[in-house]
Amino acid sequence: xxxxxxLVRFPNLVIVAVTQYLLQYSVVxxxxxxxxxxxxxxxxxxxxxxxxxxxxxxGGYIINDITDYPSDLLNKPHKVIVNKAMSKATAWRFYFSLxxxxxxxxxxxxxxxxxxxxxxxxxxxxxxxxxYSLRLKQRPLAGNLTVAFxxxxxxxxxxxxxxxxxxxxxxxxxxAARNLAILSGGYLWFAFxxxxxxxxxxxxxxxxxxxxxxxxxxxxxxxxRPARFIIGISIVLLIASLLFFSNxxxxxxxxxxxxxxxxxIILPSAYLLYLIIHAQTKAHYSRLSSLTKAVMxxxxxxxxxxxxx
Numbered sequence: 001x002x003x004x005x006x007l008v009r010f011p012n013l014v015i016v017a018v019t020q021y022l023l024q025y026s027v028v029x030x031x032x033x034x035x036x037x038x039x040x041x042x043x044x045x046x047x048x049x050x051x052x053x054x055x056x057x058x059g060g061y062i063i064n065d066i067t068d069y070p071s072d073l074l075n076k077p078h079k080v081i082v083n084k085a086m087s088k089a090t091a092w093r094f095y096f097s098l099x100x101x102x103x104x105x106x107x108x109x110x111x112x113x114x115x116x117x118x119x120x121x122x123x124x125x126x127x128x129x130x131x132y133s134l135r136l137k138q139r140p141l142a143g144n145l146t147v148a149f150x151x152x153x154x155x156x157x158x159x160x161x162x163x164x165x166x167x168x169x170x171x172x173x174x175x176a177a178r179n180l181a182i183l184s185g186g187y188l189w190f191a192f193x194x195x196x197x198x199x200x201x202x203x204x205x206x207x208x209x210x211x212x213x214x215x216x217x218x219x220x221x222x223x224x225r226p227a228r229f230i231i232g233i234s235i236v237l238l239i240a241s242l243l244f245f246s247n248x249x250x251x252x253x254x255x256x257x258x259x260x261x262x263x264x265i266i267l268p269s270a271y272l273l274y275l276i277i278h279a280q281t282k283a284h285y286s287r288l289s290s291l292t293k294a295v296m297x298x299x300x301x302x303x304x305x306x307x308x309x
Contacts, residue, residue: 003085004094007065008058016057016154018300019191020050023158023184026307028165031180035173037165040113048105049161052122053154055102060129060150062095067133076206099126113161121157125150140221144203148196152188159184179252183306186245190299193238198292200231201276205285228276235273242266249306257305264298 024046029039041049065082082091103123110119128146137143159166170177203210203217204227210217219227242265249258272291279285 003081007062007081007086007091007094008098009061012061013054013057015297015300016054017050019155020053020158022300022303022307023155023187024162026303027180027183027187028158028162030307031169031173031176032162032165034176035169037168037172040115040162040165041109045109045112049109049158052102052105052109053157055098055105056122056125056129057154059095059098059102059126060133062091062098063130063133064137066091066095068137102126115161118161121160125153138215138217140216140218144196144199144218147199148192151195152192155184155188155191182245182248186241187299187303189241190238191296193234193241194292194296194299197231197234197238197272198289198296200227200234201285201288201292203227204279205282205289208282228279231276232273235269235276239266239269239273242269254306254309256309257302260298260302260305265295265302268295268298 024039032039039046065080066088082088103126106122107119110116128150132143132146132150136146166177166180169180200218204219204224206217207219207224209215211220218230242261246258246261246266249255249261268291272288272295275284275288275291279288
């Protein structure tokens with residue numbers, strides 16, 4: 001069982017669940033309460049909704065490990081599971097079990113809420129992750145954007161499921177709807193940006209193995225300096241948007257969250273920019289990757305602080 005949890009990156013799945021619960025219960029539902037609106041998904045159906053997202057993400061990790069075996073053997077041999085700690089056949093069985101379980105829950109939810117879009121959206125996510133593992137990850141920029149997009153979708157799909165209530169909120173409480181749009185839209189942009197930055201950093205970290213397996217990531221196809229430039233520009237854009245967001249927090253009286261945004265996210269992001277300018281070795285890029293994960297975690301903490309304040 002421990003091998004399975006390692007294979008599906010269980011801590012990452014917990015982050016997926018925490019992200020969706022925080023958006024639903026610290027952003028969406030408080031906004032609905034101001035207008036006397038009920039969420040589309042009651043609590044236990046929302047839990048199934050989160051579970052479906054976790055199953056999709058878990059399947060994505062499995063198919064990625066299966067297709068990534070040659071390069072992972074060179075980049076991080078101590079972390080390889082498929083063909084070492086677990087056979088490829090077993091990994092495939094886990095993958096299809098997760099696939100069919102996720103699809104079954106998605107179809108149930110689509111029927112329950114009368115929203116056929118959910119029955120289409122989740123299979124599309126499976127297909128996108130499959131395409132990423134087999135094709136897109138080997139192409140410069142396309143793979144990075146796909147992962148960043150999917151990470152933003154993890155949050156965005158909560159808004160999609162509650163879109164009818166959000167539409168009613170705009171009609172009845174436009175100020176509350178506007179605040180909801182700023183909070184949720186800001187987090188979606190944050191999730192997209194930080195995951196894109198980390199994906200390009202990981203490409204720099206894994207250059208040796210990717211080059212040996214002819215995987216055309218950004219640093220392999222375009223060079224190390226252009227990859228670092230792309231990261232730098234992305235960090236600058238992230239910091240600029242965070243400055244606007246922190247100002248909005250202060251204007252709305254959320255002073256603790258505003259200071260946390262500056263101290264916990266903006267300043268570490270500025271330090272990340274400094275480090276990427278001077279990074280040269282795999283160890284440097286590993287450090288950058290860890291710092292980026294810390295910034296991403298700070299973003300979740302900020303949601304909690306906004307809720308409390």
